[in-house]
Amino acid sequence: MIQNNMFSTQGIQSLQMQSTAQSKPSTPAETIESFGTYLQNALGSVAAQETQAHEMSNQFLVGKANVDQVMIASEQALLSLQLTTQVRNKVVEAYQEIMRTQL
Template structure:
């Protein structure tokens, strides 16, 4: 089964549990920093999947990996990259919509 590690439910549950444990109100700066850290970790996991796919293809070339392992790693990296680009597109669309809003 292929799992996307970029946006998983367990990570969101950990963030929810963390916010319920800390009863102090968070400032907007802390929220932005937390969100920035989350995005940085998500992009890091996408980069890690891409490097893993590259490593698997190198292992295949020297005969140490099966073709199915290489294909699974490649598809996981491709799907993560596509998800990342779609999220980026949605963020850009939302920004453009906000900028078009007349006050």
């Protein structure tokens, strides 16, 4: 089964549990820091998938991996990269929309 580990629900559940466990409201700086950590972990996951795809292709060249394993690993890395690109595009678009609003 193909899974995208970049945006897993486990990370969301842990963030929800943390927010309900805290009795005081978090400051904007703490919220930005936790969001930044989440994005950093997501980008690290994408990089790890790309590294795994390269390792699988190297193992295929040596004869230690099947073609289907290599294709699955490379497609997972490609989909994660495309998702990351689309999320970045939406963030840039939202930023530009905010900058266009007049006060």
